[in-house]
Amino acid sequence: MKRNLFLGDEAIAQAAIDAGLSGVYAYPGTPSTEITEYIQKAPETAARRIHCRWSVNEKTAMEAALGMSYAGKRALCCMKHVGLNVAADCFMNAAMSGIHGGLIIVTADDPSMHSSQNEQDNRVLGNFAMVPMLEPANQQEAYDAVYDGFELSERLGYPVLLRITTRMAHSRSGVARRPVVEPRSLSYPSDGRLRYVLLPVNARRQYKKLLEAQAVFTEASESSPFNTFYDAADKSRGILTTGIAFNYLSEHFPDGFPHPVLKISQYPLPRKLVEQLAECSEILVLEEGYPIVEEQLKGFLASGSPQIRGRLDGTLPRDGELNPDIVGRAVGCASEAARAVPGIVVPRPPALCAGCGHRDVYEALNEVLLEYDGAKVFSDIGCYTLGALPPFRAIDTCIDMGASITMAKGASDAGTFPAVSVIGDSTFTHSGMTGLLDCVNEAAPVTIIISDNETTAMTGGQDSAGTGRLEAICLGLGVEPGHVRVMIPLRKNFEQMKSVIREEINYRGVSVIIPRRECIQTFKRKKHTSK
Amino acid sequence: MKTNIILSGVGGQGILSIAAIICEAALLEGLHVKQSEVHGMSQRGGDVQSNLRLSDRPVASDLIPRGQADLIISLEPMESLRYLAFLKKDGWIVTHSQPFVNINNYPKPSDIRAELDKLPNTVVLDVEEIARETGSLRSANTVLLGASADFLGLRFESLQEGIRQIFGRKGSDVVDANLKALAAGRAAR
Structure with a gap:
């Protein structure tokens, strides 16, 4: 099968096109920008008249994407993590109304603040809105998460938050494409006004529906191909990874894991899968961003059960992105630097261009x-x-x-x-x-x-x-x-x-x-x- | 087969064009590739790097662990030293010799040269000069790639084909200039 060398951002863009996308709505922001740029340049975009012009900001982008979804078509909305703060009003309430055409919202988080003013982890906002989330571990999975994510969004009736980080966005690897889906035609939800007019009388009912849907979202996570349990004999430790942390762990065990490993790429947290780690003496949580799963686990597992290790107990740094060295140290197989960087090497900060x-x-x-x-x-x-x-x-x-x-x-x-x-x-x-x-x-x-x-x-x-x-x-x-x-x-x-x-x-x-x-x-x- | 490469330089120098040719060549050989890039704020004259990993088995991590890089290819001498902690004990550095000075506290070039000379495996070349001699100053990056060619674990013909694929739409003049630069870089080492 032909593999295309795609950036994570490009894999997302191509997957959306292949899944029958009718419009992308976005405001530029590192590391999300290349998703929309790819769609703007793709030959399918002109041929199918996919909407791809930049929006004025993330809020107008998300509202327009919700409008396209309301009209029955598949829409993608992309932003950097802080953009979701701007769009949060619409985001929270899109979870109340639900969707009609599939709606995927991409948040490109920037742990270590390579090009941002904070390193907020938007899985918190996903949980806040109580929507299903996907967090792919590699570029192929990013492609599949979008391709299948539209289906998931339509099946569940809610927007799906796709969370990536800088490394995923701006790293390339081989991606195989899937058959192109025919774009949806114009249609409206049969119960439109009951769902989309969020007067208190409707909102209260919609909120109860959202709460009831949580169990369905969890079931979807438990049976999701994106969440995988790898059993192993040595139960002295279990390891839970989210998103690309799985790669850093795999780097150290090319021939298989010695401990049970649960790889999470779909949320809400799949309770039944997590319980498979309960017999381990301790659980190491490797997640890119805030210690969200780490905190959730403490509520999941009864007291006296496995010790939880991660960013909160100092096993991993509380801030910054993970890398193979940090993860290697946490699992006892770090590689060492052969030489130190000479002291004469000084920082070279970015600067305004000459002639700017x-x-x-x-x-x-x-x-x-x-x-x-x-x-x-x-x-x-x-x-x-x-x-x-x-x-x-x-x-x-x-x-x-x-x-x-x-x-x-x-x-x-x-x-x-x-x-x-x-x-x-x-x-x-x-x-x-x-x-x-x-x-x-x-x-x-x-x-x-x-x-x-x-x-x-x-x-x-x-x-x-x-x-x-x-x-x-x-x-x-x-x-x-x-x-x-x-x-x-x-x-x-x-x-x-x-x-x-x-x-x-x-x-x-x-x-x-x-x-x-x-x-x-x-x-x-x-x-x-x-x- | 597994080659871990760090490409380094200053934002705007064009390390990604070198990465693109290597990736193309690796795909032609049916290898697995992962390449992590830097976009955004640091592209404005700051230090930039790209981690590039080639292997006949699937590559897990997008980033190279410390002490695991086989090769550092750098368009700037101080930048070639910035990632030394990632280089294997017997790894190679292939770097352009001429400093790019856009900061006030840039070290003395002779001190940088002295640090490079302490290392066992280095190739230090004025790739701009070589590019100028071949008649295409714009191909300096490809000269550097040529100087690195024997450390990549790829066939030289694959790199040539990679150049044809990457530059093909810019016309045969550009392709030929880059093929010439590639050969000149390899010969200069």
Whole structure:
């Protein structure tokens, strides 16, 4: 059989296409971005008219995906872990309404925070919403989890949360495809209004149904091909793995496990399978992320039964992603480094690209702010967050998408002056516009710099939702026309940029400054491809 | 057959193009492949690496355990040393000799060279210079791959075929330039 060398993200994308996908909805975010990008480029997408355009944020993405599912078609919704916070309102309530066409929500978690501001484990949110979850161990399983996941979602009547982590998303291996399923046609649920109108009278009934469905979800897990029990003679220890932790364990036992091993890739936790580990003296839990299963096991098994080991008792580190060395140490077969890294090797942190417009913005802003005591710069999520590092050291905060504007407002309410916000164009349309309306409504004396590179740059240059319309959006939200200022962030405009920034800081109302110059990376790429 | 490779460099140098050719060659030989990449923030001029594992048996872990890499292929000399803890005692380092300096505290190049010289199995080449001599500066990465060719456990013909597959849609000029660079890299070692 032909094997395709797919990234985990690509395996998910191809599986969705093969399973009869009608639409993907997503906002870019590492490590999830390549799922949607793959679908955008796939030949089937144009031929079948699969929806694949980027959404403005994860909330609008999930709502649109739920709408497509309501209309009977299979939909995929992809995001990085923190994106699910943005989409949580819809996510929680999609579990109340249930679905019609199969709906898979992919959360790409980032343990060790390779490219994120936290390492939240969205299995917690899956449990919170009480939906079935899949957590594949390898790229083939990622393909199968999506292919079979649509079926599972439709059979159970609920959205399925597919959880992957950075290593799965961005690691390649051979994947075999399965036959292409015909996309679903337009249809509506027969009990639509009873399920989808979540008035309290309906919501209470839907919630009871969701609670009753838990037993069905657990049965599905217990018979799932994704959950496998490997028995072995030595019961001094049992090992439970979730997701890709199974690979790190297998690495050390290429010829079979000496202890019983339960590999989990589908949740809720399959109780009956877990009980097969009860006769072991201790159970080692290997899971990527929070000690969720580890905590659950304590409730499952009677007191006096196996000792539970994992991230909570110090057998494994409490934070960070697993790797073959950490797992090797926990099972007593770690390999050793032959040599140490020489002391002369120094860290090489990422930096803003040479020629990037954000550089010019920070240089001008830094110089102007020297003229004021007590200036604070509230920034946001994107390449420009790198303005925190030398040589700029230009920003004071970076919390979540859009927070720059609203935090600047709150600090300004508290007396901070100047209160400056630095946000990118894509982040502004993602979650900054509503905060700007708050500022306008109270005429808050904040200076908002929308550093516009006309793309979603950090994730590799995806389309940005507000390109060409940022001034119109700001004016529409009520910013005074004289205080929407556009400039070109180039060295030759340095003095002019400084004057604009100074003038707008001194204006005691809402100002928006839009330094606009195309991202140097997308510019280079266009130049290269047009050759 | 099992080869564990770490590819290293600085974000933007293009280590993934080397990985793509090796993967293609390994698949042609019917081998199992796992390759872990770095995307996202560190691609902006930070240190980047890719773990690449080839085997005639299924590969379990996406990541190479400490002390288990057969080979480090690096586009930058300091970056070749960053992953030394992963190299086998008798493993090889094949690296470009010219530093990529984008940080203030970059060590003295002679100190890096001294550290490399302490190791038993190293190939240190100015792959840009060799690429320039072959007439295609853009093929420096392929020169480095050529210098690594004999440590991969793959047939040289498979790498050549891998290049034809990967660069085929860019035209025969690009394919030929890369085949030439591959041979030049191998010869320079």
